Amino acid sequence: MSGVAAGLTARLSVPGRLDVELVAGPGDVVAVVGPNGAGKSTLVHALAGLQPAEGTVRLAGDELTGMPPQERHVGVVFQDRRLFPHLSALENVAFGPRARGVAARTARGVARDRLARLGVGALADRRPGELSGGQAQRVAIARALATDPALLLLDEPFTGLDVGVAAALRVELAGHLAQYTGVTVLVTHDAIDALTLATTVAVLDGGRLVQTGTPHDVAARPRSAHVARLVGLNVIRDGDRFRAFSPSAVTVSVHAPDDSTRHRWPGTVRGAAPHGDAVRLQVHGEQDLIADVTPAATRELGLVPGRPVWLSVKETAITTY
Known part of the structure; x- marks a missing residue:
């Protein structure tokens, strides 16, 4: 994993949709929860540089403000995975390192390692259309990790998966996050994710942070009806x-x-x-x-x-x- 020594400081504003300040340290997993329309996906896209936003983002000591998405040291797993349909699982994962100038052979070696760690090494030659939902999500996570990002963004990574598949993937992801020295921002609507994977829970409502704290503190003293129902x-x-x-x-x-x-x-x-x-x-x-x-x-x-x-x-x- 990345040897990132510094964390994340973000102050972001999207008029009418988002106005937040988020701070996280190395190794932190920030679970972002909130009702539909609270601004969770907007926050992910703004951090990734995919959503125009006012403010500043400082990551691992670098200022990302104004930097295009491909130059940010960020890995993203979207709700719909967005795997390249014409590429194999291996080439999907190798795409990030190759786009950053890594030699093809080396990039494929990294991709094989990431796929193997997530239990889908044997599926390297399959295209996304030949994968189950759980397999495709593992490939998407492997692709996000392949460049050793300083910031990992997971936008509801278990959406649409069977309960058993989601549970297995949650355990595997927890193992990876325990070794990851960068910052993880995990958008979720499931209390299990927030309480078992996160070091910090950030509650969004109406585009603003209404509560932050440890999973235990937020669960014990929720300050919004949404979080109360969640726990x-x-x-x-x-x-x-x-x-x-x-x-x-x-x-x-x-x-x-x-x-x-x-x-x-x-x-x-x-x-x-x-x-x-x-x-x-x-x-x-x-x-x-x-x-x-x-x-x-x-x-x-x-x-x-x-x-x-x-x-x-x-x-x-x-x-x-």
């Missing part, structure tokens, strides 16, 4: 404070509670799905919340989409920060 918590903002509680702490009824419960909200069931031994309800209302109920309660109360309900939770079940 399986309910979070309600109350002025400058946040109140968090587990879906299992929520009581669901079809009538307004007649006790003195302070925290209660009306809503409408929007969705219901199995969640372990329980059924997880998504309830839309003044507060969008999730609640775990038993299958028996689901049947007895008729908790199907469209059903009006009341949710309540005891003060003792709430964490305030």
